[in-house]
Structures are given as structure tokens and as C-alpha cells.
Amino acid sequence: MDRQDFDFEAAFAPGLPAPAPRFTGFPRFNFIGGHNDPAQIPVEGLIEAAAAALKRDGQALALYNLGQGPQGYRPLRQFLSDKLSSVRGIRAEAEDILITSGSGQGIDLVTRLLVRPGDCVLAEEFTYGGALNRMRALGAKVVGVKLDDQGIDIAALHAQLAEMAGRGEKPKFLYTIPTIQNPTGSVLPLERRHALLELARAFDLPIFEDECYADLTWALDAPPALAALDPGRVIHIGSFSKSLAPALRVGYATAPWAVLSRMIACKSDGGTGALDQMVAAEFFTHHYAGHMQRLHGALSGKLAVMTEALAAEFGTSVEMFAPKGGIFLWLRLPEGVDVRKLVAPAAAAGLVFNPGPEWACDAEAAQSHLRLCFALPDAATIRDGVATFARVCFEETGIPARGANRTRS
Amino acid sequence: MDRQDFDFEAAFAPGLPAPAPRFTGFPRFNFIGGHNDPAQIPVEGLIEAAAAALKRDGQALALYNLGQGPQGYRPLRQFLSDKLSSVRGIRAEAEDILITSGSGQGIDLVTRLLVRPGDCVLAEEFTYGGALNRMRALGAKVVGVKLDDQGIDIAALHAQLAEMAGRGEKPKFLYTIPTIQNPTGSVLPLERRHALLELARAFDLPIFEDECYADLTWALDAPPALAALDPGRVIHIGSFSKSLAPALRVGYATAPWAVLSRMIACKSDGGTGALDQMVAAEFFTHHYAGHMQRLHGALSGKLAVMTEALAAEFGTSVEMFAPKGGIFLWLRLPEGVDVRKLVAPAAAAGLVFNPGPEWACDAEAAQSHLRLCFALPDAATIRDGVATFARVCFEETGIPARGANRTRS
Numbered sequence: 001m002d003r004q005d006f007d008f009e010a011a012f013a014p015g016l017p018a019p020a021p022r023f024t025g026f027p028r029f030n031f032i033g034g035h036n037d038p039a040q041i042p043v044e045g046l047i048e049a050a051a052a053a054l055k056r057d058g059q060a061l062a063l064y065n066l067g068q069g070p071q072g073y074r075p076l077r078q079f080l081s082d083k084l085s086s087v088r089g090i091r092a093e094a095e096d097i098l099i100t101s102g103s104g105q106g107i108d109l110v111t112r113l114l115v116r117p118g119d120c121v122l123a124e125e126f127t128y129g130g131a132l133n134r135m136r137a138l139g140a141k142v143v144g145v146k147l148d149d150q151g152i153d154i155a156a157l158h159a160q161l162a163e164m165a166g167r168g169e170k171p172k173f174l175y176t177i178p179t180i181q182n183p184t185g186s187v188l189p190l191e192r193r194h195a196l197l198e199l200a201r202a203f204d205l206p207i208f209e210d211e212c213y214a215d216l217t218w219a220l221d222a223p224p225a226l227a228a229l230d231p232g233r234v235i236h237i238g239s240f241s242k243s244l245a246p247a248l249r250v251g252y253a254t255a256p257w258a259v260l261s262r263m264i265a266c267k268s269d270g271g272t273g274a275l276d277q278m279v280a281a282e283f284f285t286h287h288y289a290g291h292m293q294r295l296h297g298a299l300s301g302k303l304a305v306m307t308e309a310l311a312a313e314f315g316t317s318v319e320m321f322a323p324k325g326g327i328f329l330w331l332r333l334p335e336g337v338d339v340r341k342l343v344a345p346a347a348a349a350g351l352v353f354n355p356g357p358e359w360a361c362d363a364e365a366a367q368s369h370l371r372l373c374f375a376l377p378d379a380a381t382i383r384d385g386v387a388t389f390a391r392v393c394f395e396e397t398g399i400p401a402r403g404a405n406r407t408r409s
Numbered sequence: 410m411d412r413q414d415f416d417f418e419a420a421f422a423p424g425l426p427a428p429a430p431r432f433t434g435f436p437r438f439n440f441i442g443g444h445n446d447p448a449q450i451p452v453e454g455l456i457e458a459a460a461a462a463l464k465r466d467g468q469a470l471a472l473y474n475l476g477q478g479p480q481g482y483r484p485l486r487q488f489l490s491d492k493l494s495s496v497r498g499i500r501a502e503a504e505d506i507l508i509t510s511g512s513g514q515g516i517d518l519v520t521r522l523l524v525r526p527g528d529c530v531l532a533e534e535f536t537y538g539g540a541l542n543r544m545r546a547l548g549a550k551v552v553g554v555k556l557d558d559q560g561i562d563i564a565a566l567h568a569q570l571a572e573m574a575g576r577g578e579k580p581k582f583l584y585t586i587p588t589i590q591n592p593t594g595s596v597l598p599l600e601r602r603h604a605l606l607e608l609a610r611a612f613d614l615p616i617f618e619d620e621c622y623a624d625l626t627w628a629l630d631a632p633p634a635l636a637a638l639d640p641g642r643v644i645h646i647g648s649f650s651k652s653l654a655p656a657l658r659v660g661y662a663t664a665p666w667a668v669l670s671r672m673i674a675c676k677s678d679g680g681t682g683a684l685d686q687m688v689a690a691e692f693f694t695h696h697y698a699g700h701m702q703r704l705h706g707a708l709s710g711k712l713a714v715m716t717e718a719l720a721a722e723f724g725t726s727v728e729m730f731a732p733k734g735g736i737f738l739w740l741r742l743p744e745g746v747d748v749r750k751l752v753a754p755a756a757a758a759g760l761v762f763n764p765g766p767e768w769a770c771d772a773e774a775a776q777s778h779l780r781l782c783f784a785l786p787d788a789a790t791i792r793d794g795v796a797t798f799a800r801v802c803f804e805e806t807g808i809p810a811r812g813a814n815r816t817r818s
Contacts, residue, residue: 004610005665006609006614008522008665009667011582012523013522013525020670021670023478033473035471035472035473036472038469038472039468041471046463046467050459050463050688054452054456054459058456061450061655062446062654062656063785064443064655067434069432071432101658101682104677113421173420201413205415232414241679245470247469247470247471247475247683249681249682256417258428259417262425262428265427265428266426268517268543269513269514269658270650272658273657274656274658275682276684276685279459
């Protein structure tokens with residue numbers, strides 16, 4: 001350090017995250033995070049949308065929030081009002097919708113409204129790591145709710161709520177991803193949705209519904225959102241990251257005005273990026289259904305490649321939780337395999353994945369689980385990546401002993 | 410409230426801001442905030458920029474941060490590296506720059522790194538209200554530094570630092586806007602910059618330099634940024650809100666890596682909006698100088714309209730602090746006029762302005778001051794607005810008694 005330089009390191013407030021490393025690019029086998037398929041970005045459509053939206057509303061860029069107020073670009077809210085009604089059964093006018101800078105900001109705002117240090121929050125036992133981190137950063141104790149292949153186990157939740165009530169403990173809310181659950185990919189059936197909301201009413205529990213992946217429900221027959229079934233009890237968020245592009249930072253929230261008005265008051269970013277909003281609105285107003293159809297086809301095809309490769313490489317040594325949509329595959333390796341020990345050797349082989357413990361309320365209970373994103377790599381890279389992962393796994397754990405129809409050595 | 414609705418209001422954490430009101434549009438005379446001139450938005454240029462950038466990099470939208478890492482879109486950082494070097498004298502490679510979601514996020518990140526509750530922070534006696542709010546929200550005590558028409562009064566700062574050191578008080582940093590100071594519009598001369606940095610070194614004080622408005626220095630002869638003169642001691646932020654459009658949420662920071670790496674680690678928004686970044690980069694890489702020249706002409710013209718109107722309406726009852734650039738005019742009405750009492754009657758007359766007390770370390774010392782943004786309204790609206798303000802002011806305070814060459818009654 002130069003004699004005259006200021007020693008910033010010594011001046012930092014306590015409790016900061018560790019410094020970020022220099023970014024050195026992505027590894028060859030990138031199965032981490034929520035990237036999407038580059039081939040499915042509708043580049044020409046976005047160029048046309050940018051031109052049309054700028055021609056119509058470009059001058060309004062001179063005003064914060066395009067002069068349309070802190071809830072965001074009105075044509076985008078109008079598109080969402082229509083889509084939420086037709087696809088998710090939610091009745092929300094443009095005035096009932098807040099555009100957020102990604103759904104992560106929605107999670108930030110909602111948790112900030114509701115969580116005090118020491119509060120208990122319920123969440124699915126396996127859930128979005130980013131939400132877990134945000135809730136825990138505010139001092140929440142996040143307690144897992146049992147899942148099966150159709151989402152939340154209602155009987156288990158009932159017993160859990162009764163047990164907590166017996167102890168005088170009242171969870172602050174239930175954070176749930178009922179439609180393409182992250183990471184398990186399940187869709188909560190309609191009867192379970194009704195039963196869940198009945199429990200919520202009985203135990204005076206509000207619901208925080210994250211529908212980040214609902215646009216990617218391939219069967220197109222998802223039951224209505226929880227927010228459609230009990231709008232006075234549910235805070236609902238969603239995103240364009242999965243349906244259009246994650247580099248666009250556009251999400252949304254709808255909730256009772258008591259909640260939405262506080263979220264708006266806490267949203268101190270000067271608005272969400274205008275061009276991201278304008279282009280998403282213009283493109284989806286004209287091309288939502290067609291784009292979704294193409295994207296579903298591409299993603300389900302990549303999932304098939306990945307499940308075939310995993311079956312070939314791992315055989316019975318892997319349990320796959322077949323997702324009903326989305327971009328992730330949730331896996332369980334045999335008990336005794338701690339995937340955290342695979343992170344470093346996998347990275348050395350050019351492969352990254354999300355270890356189960358980072359996506360679980362109880363990290364130890366998910367030590368054999370992992371999440372793979374299949375949306376970004378092409379088919380050949382998926383196959384090579386799965387083979388690489390099997391090799392690393394075998395070298396570290398002896399599992400899978402057989403794979404790709406041969407004995408490993 | 411429906412019987413089944415959840416009572417969110419009762420569940421909120423303490424200390425939240427008041428709920429936002431429903432947005433009902435802007436008043437006719439909108440002299441508040443940092444809006445810009447709609448006629449100066451280069452709509453055709455932005456359409457071309459969007460097409461070119463999307464054609465080249467559109468597929469990368471499928472990756473968070475366009476696959477280029479958390480510091481932001483590389484062509485934008487390269488443009489900034491070039492601009493900071495040629496216009497502000499700062500040597501910063503693309504790797505030394507972090508794109509932020511507006512400069513407000515830069516202020517959020519820097520204050521979060523450095524401020525602990527109870528810390529003292531120095532700032533110009535009149536300064537950006539948004540920065541004051543953020544620093545105070547973290548528990549900082551913000552102490553004002555004396556300004557004159559050339560910015561910080563160095564002798565006064567020296568005495569203040571010596572006095573604080575004598576008491577054993579060490580300010581955490583100095584937040585300063587040396588180039589087009591907000592709200593006073595001054596530019597700190599080169600010799601004062603050197604003297605300021607000498608004091609900073611002598612008193613072990615780091616500098617947080619906000620250059621949000623530096624692109625709008627009309628004379629084009631601003632001295633180098635503080636970050637150019639002592640890069641090891643200065644955290645530097647800027648924005649595209651004033652140079653291009655505030656609805657785009659794009660700002661930037663450059664600082665020693667110890668600071669920048671922590672800012673990156675704390676930037677939890679999943680990246681800044683990609684299209685906002687791409688279009689700003691593409692447009693400014695080709696059109697920065699020309700756009701600035703046109704914008705300077707338009708803004709200085711509007712300022713002239715406003716100062717003429719104020720002189721005609723208020724005569725000697727107003728002191729104007731002639732800005733060297735930017736979009737704001739800082740005024741002082743006669744002692745005894747408390748501008749806070751004008752807010753409601755002005756709003757009733759369709760006019761909003763920024764009361765001085767919200768832009769001051771010591772609110773009471775700025776009760777006769779106010780800030781008017783002249784960038785948004787056209788010339789006729791500026792004239793009508795100033796006349797309206799004079800009428801409201803006269804009705805509430807008896808000042809100005811004469812205006813527009815006639816006695817008021």
C-alpha cells in the first residue's frame with residue numbers, strides 16, 4: 001500500500017460479506033444459477049420491440065419512472081394484469097401491480113416488511129437459496145415444511161402448525177413456490193392449494209407466493225395461483241428472468257394495497273430500468289404465447305437430454321425428481337455422499353452445480369442433494385458435463401461404480 | 410376488511426416508512442427531483458443503439474449479467490474507462506469499474522460499507538437529500554462543511570477537522586459533490602481540490618466523491634476529479650441519469666479494489682438492467698460528445714429563462730446561486746421566509762419544489778432556501794411556474810411585494 005493510500009479495509013463496518021473475487025468467466029460445464037437458453041432469446045423480436053416502445057414512449061425517459069409513478073411502466077403492468085388473469089387466475093388491475101428490479105427485489109421488500117430478528121418463517125424444506133439467505137440476513141429462523149412429489153405435504157403442515165401453536169409460536173408467514181417448486185419442480189395440485197389456504201386461515205398465517213417459474217409450466221394446466229384463491233392473504237411475486245431473460249432485471253408483485261403501498265415506499269432504487277421494462281412489455285404484449293411455446297419445447301428437450309445422460313452415467317445411483325417445467329433438475333445421490341465435498345473437484349474439472357445444502361432449510365438433511373440447471377448448455381455440453389460429473393463423483397466417493405454401460409476404475 | 414383477509418398492517422416490522430400514496434401524475438409546474446428535458450432524449454439514436462447492441466450481444470441476455478460478471482456490461486465499462494480518463498482525468502480500467510443500478514445504489518453500497526450507527530460523516534452543508542437520508546438511515550450523524558460560491562471553504566474545513574481531532578472525533582468520510590455541487594451548482598477549483606486532499610491525508614480522511622452532474626459542466630473546463638488526484642483515497646461514483654436519461658437506472662463506481670470488491674459482494678440485485686446498460690454503452694460510445702453539446706445548450710437556455718423570470722418576479726427578494734452546469738437552481742428568499750410553509754399552498758397551485766431544509770445538514774439553517782429543477786418544463790411553463798410561485802409566496806409571506814414590474818396586492 002502506498003504511504004498515502006487510505007486503509008479502507010480497517011474502516012469497514014463489521015459483518016460485511018467477503019470481498020468478491022475477480023470475475024474470470026464461466027466454467028465449461030455451467031449447471032449453476034438460473035441462466036436460460038441463449039438460442040431462445042428472441043433477438044429480432046426484441047429489436048422490433050425496442051424500436052416500437054422507444055418511438056412511442058422514448059421522450060418519457062427524461063422523467064424518473066417514465067413519469068408513470070413508482071409502480072413501473074404502465075404497459076408492462078397492463079400486460080401483467082392480462083397475463084395474471086388469463087394464465088394464473090389472479091384479478092389484479094395495473095394499479096395493483098408493482099414492477100420490481102427482479103423478483104429478488106420483491107423478496108427483499110416483502111421480507112423487510114414482515115421479518116423481525118428472531119421471527120420464525122416457514123418455507124418448503126428445499127427452497128430457493130436466495131430467499132433463505134435474505135430471510136436469514138434479517139434474523140429469521142427458517143423452518144422447513146415437508147415436501148413430496150406434489151409439493152407441500154398438507155397433513156404434515158397441519159401437524160406442524162398445530163404443534164407450533166401449542167408452543168405459542170406463530171410463524172410470520174409461509175414462503176412457498178407452489179408452481180414449479182424450486183428446486184423440486186413440483187406443481188401443487190388444486191385440492192392441496194385449497195387445503196393450504198384453509199390451514200392458513202385457521203392459523204392466521206399469511207402466504208408469500210413466489211411464482212418465478214410458473215410461466216414455464218410445460219403442461220399449461222397449472223391450477224390457479226394461491227393469490228387467485230385468497231387474494232386478501234397472499235403476497236404474490238413473479239419474474240421475467242425465466243420467461244424472457246435473466247439479464248433483464250424485471251420482476252413484479254401484487255398484493256393487498258396495505259402491503260403493496262409499503263413495498264413501494266421501501267423501493268428506494270429510483271425505479272426499475274426503463275428499457276428492460278419497455279422491451280419486455282412490448283415484446284410480450286404481442287408474442288407471449290408463441291414465445292412460451294417455443295421455450296417450453298427447447299427446455300423440455302434439454303431436460304430429456306440431461307435425464308438420459310444421468311440415467312446412463314449414474315443408473316440407480318441417482319434419484320431424479322422429474323420437474324413439471326422450469327430449468328432445474330433436483331437430484332439425490334446415495335445417502336452418505338456429501339455433495340459439498342464434490343464442489344472443489346468438480347470446479348477443478350470445469351463444472352459447477354448448486355449443492356443441496358444451500359437450497360434447504362436444514363442443510364444437513366440435503367447433503368446428498370444437488371440442483372442442476374439444464375437451460376444454458378447445449379445438448380453435447382450437457383452430456384459431456386454429466387459424464388464429467390459422474391467421473392468426479394466416482395473418484396471422490398466410489399459412486400457410481402458402473403456407468404455408461406461399463407465398470408469404472 | 411373481509412373476515413378472511415389477513416391483517417398485514419398489524420404484522421409489519423417496526424420502523425417502516427409510511428405507505429406510498431396512489432400515484433396521480435405530476436403537477437403542472439414540476440420543479441422537483443432530477444428530471445431532464447424530454448426534447449433532448451435522442452430517441453432515434455437510442456433505437457439504433459438498441460438494434461446494434463442487441464444484434465451483437467442479444468443472445469447473452471440468457472445469462473445473468475450477460476455472462477460478463479457482476480461488474481456489468483463490458484462495453485459500458487470500457488466507455489466509462491475512456492470517458493473518465495479523457496473528461497475527468499481518472500485512470501480506471503474496465504476492471505476497476507462497477508456498474509450500479511443508478512448512483513443511488515452506489516451511495517447505498519458505499520455507506521453500507523463504511524457507516525456504523527453513531528458514526529460522524531462530513532458533507533457539504535447543502536447537499537443531496539437522498540444521500541443525507543441514506544446516511545442517516547444507517548445511523549450516521551451528518552455534519553455540514555461550509556460552502557461558498559466555489560464549493561467547500563478549505564480554511565473552514567481545516568479548522569473543523571482540527572477541532573474534531575482535538576475532541577478525539579474522527580469523521581468516517583467526507584461525502585462531496587465537487588463538480589456541479591448539488592444543490593449550489595459550484596465547481597471546486599483545482600487549487601482547492603489539492604488543498605482538500607492534503608487535509609484528507611493529514612487527517613486520515615477518505616473521500617466519497619459523487620460526480621452525478623459532472624457531465625453537465627457547461628464550460629467543459631472542470632478540474633480533474635478528486636479520484637484523479639488521489640486514487641488511493643477516493644471512492645468515485647457517477648450516473649447516466651443526468652447525461653442521458655433518469656428512467657435508465659445506470660450509474661457507476663470506481664474505487665480501490667478493497668472497496669470495489671466489497672461493493673460487488675454487497676450488490677445483491679442480480680445485476681443492473683441489461684438493456685439500459687447496452688443502449689447507454691452503444692449510444693455514448695458513438696455520440697457522447699455531440700449529445701453533451703446539444704444537452705448543454707438546451708439546459709443553459711432553460712436556466713436563462715428561469716433566472717430571467719425569477720429576476721422579473723422576485724427582484725431583489727431572491728438570491729440566486731448561478732450554477733456552472735447541471736439542472737438545478739439553488740435560491741435563497743429573504744430571512745424569515747420558511748419555505749416549508751410554502752409547500753402546501755404551492756402544491757395547491759400545481760407547483761412542487763425541493764425545500765432547502767431537505768437538502769441541508771442543518772435543516773433550520775436552510776429554511777429560506779429552495780431548489781428548482783429547470784430541465785423538465787418548457788420555457789413557457791418555467792415562466793408561468795415562476796409567476797405562480799411568486800404569487801403563492803406573496804400570498805403567504807408578503808414577499809415579493811413588487812414583481813413583474815408592478816406592486817402586488
